[in-house]
Amino acid sequence: MTLIMTTPEVPGREIDRVLGIVTAESVQGVNIVKDVFAAVRDVVGGRxxxxxxxxxxxxDDCLRELEENARQMGAEAVIGLRSDYFSANNMMILTLMGTAVTLKR
Structure with a gap:
């Protein structure tokens, strides 16, 4: 299992090597039915x-992909995890990025 951290380090562990940037993306389509129900919620309130x-x-998709991409690079951890959500043309888009590293024993 690859550790995934938002912090710039892994507490109690020292970084051995920086392997590079690792990323993952997920795009989900928002259909008309989902749009209508979301719009109703916006008007009447609530989640x-x-x-x-x-x-x-x-x-969840992005975290699985990020972990797999990091593992393929030989990483034991991903540090400095950042995320970016946005929507365009009825699509929900999430990107995750971080730094893949190995740790000293």
């Missing part, structure tokens, strides 16, 4: 479970 689930799915 949009549909969009929250979509964001959760994007995040």
């Amino acid at each position: 949009s479970g549909t969009l929250e689930n979509m964001l959760r799915q994007c995040r």
Whole structure:
């Protein structure tokens, strides 16, 4: 299992080698039904479970992809994880990026 950290280091461990940047992307389509229900929620208030689930799915997909990409590079950890969410043309897009590293024993 690859450690994934938002911090610039792994607590209690020293970085041995920096392997480079590792990224992952997920794009989820928002269909008309989801748009309508989300718009209704915006008007009447409350949380949009549909969009929250979509964001959760994007995040889970990205984390799996990021871990696999880091493992293929020979990384033991990804540090400095950053995320960026945005939407365009009825698509929900998430990108994750971090620095793949190995750790001293």
